[in-house]
Amino acid sequence: MxxxxxxxxxxxxxxxxxxxxxxxxxxxxxxxxxxxxxxxxxxxxxxxxxxxxxxxxxxxxxxxxxxxxxxxxxxxxxxxxxxxxxxxxxxxxxxxxxxxxxxxxxxxxxxxxxxxxxxxxxxxxxxxxxxxxxxxxxxxxxxxxxxxxxxxxxxxxxxxxxxxxxxxxxxxxxxxxxxxxxxxxxxxxxxxxxxxxxxxxxxxxxxxxxxxxxxxxxxAGEGEFKSGDHCQFCRAKAVCRKRAEDNLEMARYEFEDPNILSNDEIADILAKAAELQKWASDVQAYALDQAENHGVKFTGWKLVEGRSNRKYTDEDAVATKLKDEGYASDVIYQPQKIWGISEMEKKIGKRLFADYLTEFVVKPAGKATLVPESDKRPEISSVASAVRDFDDLYENKLQHETEKIPDDILN
Ligand code: SF4
The missing domain is CATH 3.90.320 (Lambda Exonuclease; Chain A)
Known part of the structure; x- marks a missing residue:
């Protein structure tokens, strides 16, 4: 080149x-x-x-x-x-x-x-x-x-x-x-x-x-190394010393109470955890590739076979054999299953999907996720605060209804 x-x-x-x-x-x-x-x-x-x-x-x-x-x-x-x-x-x-x-x-x-x-x-x-x-x-x-x-x-x-x-x-x-x-x-x-x-x-x-x-x-290969969001697109991200040092520095934590973390400390750790997780999984993926495909040995680690599932060698032969043995179709085959939403959208196109199927699609509320305040999604209430709100509402309602009952009945 x-x-x-x-x-x-x-x-x-x-x-x-x-x-x-x-x-x-x-x-x-x-x-x-x-x-x-x-x-x-x-x-x-x-x-x-x-x-x-x-x-x-x-x-x-x-x-x-x-x-x-x-x-x-x-x-x-x-x-x-x-x-x-x-x-x-x-x-x-x-x-x-x-x-x-x-x-x-x-x-x-x-x-x-x-x-x-x-x-x-x-x-x-x-x-x-x-x-x-x-x-x-x-x-x-x-x-x-x-x-x-x-x-x-x-x-x-x-x-x-x-x-x-x-x-x-x-x-x-x-x-x-x-x-x-x-x-x-x-x-x-x-x-x-x-x-x-x-x-x-x-x-x-x-x-x-x-x-x-x-x-x-x-x-010229000069200048300062600087880690950040941009590291995720760097081909050196798994082995870069600067990224490792910055992440390990982040992980070093001065705890106030030696036994229990305060909520502020947890908030601080959450902010660092996402980057630490990304870095750790980049290093794991790199090490696996090196060990599996390049024969590299890492001290204290070895390559083993992961879990695997049994599978048929020939599905048609399985079906024929079971039919010959007298089994009915519903025992041999799974029921027909409709394509998932993304796959169906891909097959018939986004526009026709919207025309034909919008009324049959709902989007259930997503699982609660903890994200930084800067995230654009609106905040939802926690289960505990929803219970508190319900209790308040119930108490107010009870109070209101009690006020409506004539005194002579209450007494
Ligand atoms: S991984 Fe290292 S070399 Fe790559 S962008 Fe991040 S700090 Fe720079």
């Missing part, structure tokens, strides 16, 4: 939050292989499908007959499902609305799809692909589709979007006069649309004062 390719690989836009927070992680990561998942492949397919649909509906650069043919072809892919089609339709509608608004603003507005955006002026050999770039007078807009169904990603201060915006500005800033940049992340499977806006000057200042010097440090 040449130096420039290497820089592109280690200073990727998608990993920018990590290497901007912890510059030496870029070089440290190089020692660990990248893994590609089935989800990433599905995401790539969803992007191709979305691009084709945008070309059919918005840029209309394909003849209708060619578009139809390509659509029929792409639908043959194993990743295609009606629900994917519905989700991409939602994304297309949002992009369509943005495009119409830009056109209304000026007929000179135009859209570009899957544009290579070169931000190498700030990051060595930095480039990425912008799903949608909308150019209209004074405004440069970048739209990014994220097809995963993990967690909602915010566009606010999002470094990947900002790097793409720098790339777009680099390419089109000479031709058009922009004042502001808009950035939108659309995650149709999570019903999430997140937007951010920044002036051109703010973006350029960030590029010069933050990105450029940090990228130079990162490529």
């Amino acid at each position: 040449g130096n420039t390719q290497r820089a592109h690989a280690i200073l990727s836009a998608s990993g920018s939050k990590r290497w901007l927070s912890c510059p030496p992680s870029a070089k440290l990561e190089e020692q660990f292989p990248e893994s590609t998942s089935e989800f990433a492949e599905e995401g790539t397919y969803a992007h191709s499908f979305a691009e084709l649909k945008l070309r059919g509906y918005i840029t209309t650069d394909l003849k209708p007959s060619v578009y139809k043919k390509k659509l029929a072809e792409i639908k043959k892919d194993p990743f295609y499902s009606q629900s994917l089609d519905d989700y991409i339709e939602q994304y297309i509608n949002i992009v369509g609305e943005k495009y119409l608004a830009a056109k209304k603003n000026s007929s000179d507005s135009f859209v570009m799809l899957e544009q290579k955006l070169d931000f190498s002026e700030w990051v060595p050999d930095g480039f990425g692909t912008g799903d949608v770039v909308l150019i209209s007078p004074g405004i440069l807009e970048i739209v990014d589709l994220k097809y995963g169904q993990g967690v909602p990603v915010s566009a606010e201060g999002n470094t990947q979007m900002r790097l793409y915006a720098l790339g777009a500005l680099n390419q089109y800033g000479m031709l058009y006069d922009f004042d502001k940049i808009k950035m939108t992340i659309i995650q149709p499977r999570l019903d999430s649309i997140s937007e951010d806006e920044i002036t051109v000057q703010e973006l350029l200042d960030w590029g010069e004062s933050v990105v450029k010097p940090t990228a130079d440090m990162a490529i």
Whole structure:
């Protein structure tokens, strides 16, 4: 791999939050292989499908007959499902609305799809692909589709979007006069649309004062290691010394009462427990992989066979044998079972699922979970406080009714 390719690989836009927070992680990561998942492949397919649909509906650069043919072809892919089609339709509608608004603003507005955006002026050999770039007078807009169904990603201060915006500005800033940049992340499977806006000057200042010097440090393997949320996307996360030290430091606790924890101490531990758990399970997964697939021995530990369940070698042969022995079908086969909600939605599509089945779907209250106060979900009352409220209500009611009883009866 040449130096420039290497820089592109280690200073990727998608990993920018990590290497901007912890510059030496870029070089440290190089020692660990990248893994590609089935989800990433599905995401790539969803992007191709979305691009084709945008070309059919918005840029209309394909003849209708060619578009139809390509659509029929792409639908043959194993990743295609009606629900994917519905989700991409939602994304297309949002992009369509943005495009119409830009056109209304000026007929000179135009859209570009899957544009290579070169931000190498700030990051060595930095480039990425912008799903949608909308150019209209004074405004440069970048739209990014994220097809995963993990967690909602915010566009606010999002470094990947900002790097793409720098790339777009680099390419089109000479031709058009922009004042502001808009950035939108659309995650149709999570019903999430997140937007951010920044002036051109703010973006350029960030590029010069933050990105450029940090990228130079990162490529040279310099700078300070810094652990945080960004560690979860780091390939060195299981063996990184800094992350281990910070977690072990977190676990060291100065207890006031040596025997019993106070509620404040428990609250403090809860805040640290989530990160500690993540770190511990990363280390466990790494150690298992090393022991199982690379023959590594860890002192005091050994590899053993886990529990397993018996299984039939040939289900058809089992059924035939039992039929021959005179057993009825209901003894041999399980009753037919309806597909679960997510699977059914995937099979018939989100829209038709809503049309046909909404009235048959309920969402029971979820199990109580303890989360930090910053969580967006509204607080629910505890069982104890509900009992207290009921007792108060009952007492008030009793008091009220007692007041209504004439004195002569009470006496
Ligand atoms: S695990 Fe965290 S602290 Fe360690 S190199 Fe990666 S990002 Fe930096």
